[in-house]
Amino acid sequence: MTDNIERRGFLKRSATLGLGAAAAGTLAAPAIAQSAPNIRWRLTSGFPNNLDTIYGGAVFAAERVKAMTGGKFEIQVFQAGEIVPGGQALDAVAGNTVEIAHTCGYYFTGKDPAFAIGSAIPFGLNSRLQNAWLYHAGGNEAYDDFLKDHGVMARPGGATGSQMGGWFRKEINSLQDLKGIKMRIAGVAGDVMSRLGVVPQQLPGGDIYPALERGTIDAAEWVGPYDDERLGFYQIAPYYYYPSFWEGGLTIHFFINPGEWEKLPEEYKAALDTAFHAANINMQALYDVKNTTAIRSLVGKGAQLRPLPRDVMDEAYKQAFALYEEYSQKSPAWAKIYPDWKKFREEGFEWFRVAEFSYDSYVFGAQAANQQ
């Protein structure tokens, strides 16, 4: 381990709480609370409300903001499709059809691959390092700087942790077995998979089960045990692979109309931003509890857990980083954000290998061996 930590200098990163100015400002104007305006926002979620945990992140934040402002600042949450389809959520925020959206940046890589780097890219940061990068290593600032050109700003507002690698009708024992497989997978992950011989398919959640059942597709990735169990894939595609190399730590964001944000009183900005932080940690904790239960239940129902073969992981890794170099050529935003992100990833992984990973590695192994 020692040898991996190189003896060289480091970039000193600024790590600001980002709220000092607001806090100081409110001290000088203690009367604002009395004149707190009634504000109503509409939020479009990128998710259907039956995905209760990920959809629930917006509900959680809205409930907190309402409670903190005595009902004066109310955010009404709509599921995907109620106001606009999920794919138009960012345009709706930029055009002020809604003030705010709660969705995944990587849904919008059709506009620019840089949309994905704030949320999740293959072989990217895990959940802890996503938060570290976004909150305190310049990630959110870099992402916001890019989003400005698309008329929105963003704040982290949810996390799933490492997801599962999807459901397959047949076992995958090597890279060769992936050739020609029709898999429901999209975005950057779909780009990587297509380089491995997979034929990526885009299907909404509700269409996956019938497509798998009819054999129109051979495999599908969705989220993790809790959300996957409800869609019943284990009944028709029993091989459940891990991990999702494309979503090692998904961050869900709140995307906000900057003009509407600026109009808010400082108290409401602070309430919103604090509620976003709370929604982020709350969703991760909720998924970690629900998935712990669901994985046991799925195995009890016959799901067959399988690790993705090593040659699949290795080839995907190689192709992913080749793809990122190509993105640097065609997306100026990617070219700007990616080098710092990559450096943070390298150094963050080095540190995590020392204490965090060696702790997990020991206790996970010891618990399995000793059954205590």
Add this chain to the structure above:
Amino acid sequence: MTDNIERRGFLKRSATLGLGAAAAGTLAAPAIAQSAPNIRWRLTSGFPNNLDTIYGGAVFAAERVKAMTGGKFEIQVFQAGEIVPGGQALDAVAGNTVEIAHTCGYYFTGKDPAFAIGSAIPFGLNSRLQNAWLYHAGGNEAYDDFLKDHGVMARPGGATGSQMGGWFRKEINSLQDLKGIKMRIAGVAGDVMSRLGVVPQQLPGGDIYPALERGTIDAAEWVGPYDDERLGFYQIAPYYYYPSFWEGGLTIHFFINPGEWEKLPEEYKAALDTAFHAANINMQALYDVKNTTAIRSLVGKGAQLRPLPRDVMDEAYKQAFALYEEYSQKSPAWAKIYPDWKKFREEGFEWFRVAEFSYDSYVFGAQAANQQ
């Protein structure tokens, strides 16, 4: 991996947001905001203010609450010793000398070992699973139920992640090398270490360096790279061991006087609780960034990274779980909380081994091998 997931049923855990009632209540009383009272609380931190990250968690929460309430609810933060010594923080909250404290539950194991179970015990939960257990698997409710007898209530309000195993003047190559070592380490960890032949010593932070320098002690544990670097241990005890088997995921808590909490308007309760969530995720993100930088700096200054020997880890594991059985005999609170905690730990570890750990394991290894 498959075989470790047992095919059996699971306890369905209730996972409530805990704020539904408050949110509904404020809807019925929208006028409260206009009559928001001016409230001043005093907070005693368990830490000196030169430990800026861990001490800063209380400052962060206080700033947020002030900003959200337009300066009407102000919490003044005092460092350890300014109002009461760190060891009296809980008594000060219970006796209403201060309304709130920000400190580690395990500092109070002299009263009852159950104080440690909410914060960190050897070979316990990692950072993610601490949050999962406390927020959504009944952990906080169980901890609060115990704390009621000590006149306080608690909410998570900060995290360090897995810490380091401390600084040693000489290399430790086996369990045998620990015999007779005088080490600055306290609480449950000290109890485990003493069963390994270590002579635990209790010393405040400022006394550690001179004691190490004079050879009064042979080793000392503190926190992690960022906090440790400032105390300069690398100059006199260059062997830096990992991981801290006794703090795989420390949660710092806000301890609150229940009577003062009840007196708060619902808006302020919501603001406080949301700020606590934010302080929790913020401190972890901050430590993850600062430690990433500090570990590189320390190695550059000559710190020698070493893993704790396998026989040390194994014997400590065995002794820790034997100790927990003894605690069950002498502490009714421990006996009540521990079985559910242990079951959650077992099932949480099982799930984490599947996706999260296999993702980390692959990417950490691939990054080191490919340097990308």
